[in-house]
Amino acid sequence: MATPEEDAQLALTTGQNQAQTPITHYPTSKAHRTLGVYVSPDFQTTHALRILRQKVLQYTLRMTRGNLSRYNAWTCYFHCLIPKLAYGLDVMTHTSQDLYDLQRPAISATLSKLGFRRTVNRSIVFGSPFYGGLGLRDLYVEQGIAQLQLFIRHLRAESSQGQLLRIALSWYQLHAGVSWPLLQYPQTQLQFLPSTWLTSTRDFLA
DSSP: OOOHHSSSSSSOOOOSSOOEEOOOOOTOOOEETTTTTTEOOTTTOHHHHHHHHHHHHHHHHHHHSSSSOOOEEEEEEIIHHHHHHHTTTTGGGHHHHHHHHHHHHOOOOOOOEEOOOOOHHHHSSSSGGTOOOOOOOHHHHHHHHHHHHHHHHTTTOOOOOOOHHHHHHHHHHHTOOOSSOTOOOOSSTTSSSOOOHHHHHHHHHH
């Protein structure tokens, strides 16, 4: 009996000739790069985190070894690191702990270049400058805000994406089996809900 990989062989032609190009079969856990974001059908973020860790390692080494002034280190953090890490977070489902561990080396290297101790309380590091904080970015907050912006933009749009999102939200509510809106009361934990993008968004709202 043939294996699933051998049994489900697909090939496409360009339409210009009959030459066939085989389509590689991916397991559901394999992440594929889509517009610069590595996503997998089963919502695993392992590969995406590995790519982000490589970017953080590169930044940390250059920040530590480089001879940057405090102003240049500040500029490098906001204009080089944050855009690299924040891009695509709106479609990811990273946990708070994963993102905290991811950005920890970069935050420590940046604080050192800015003249602060590496062990400064993170509430001060990520706090608003209006209240005496440093104003650095918490990636979990960046991800949550990006998720909400994407959610609201598609939910209010009269498009196929908006329709699919409303269907998914209705299914999510039906699967929960509760009478109250899931996103209106996110503090109530429902352990039986599947781990999806909506679950990640709801956890952030909580």
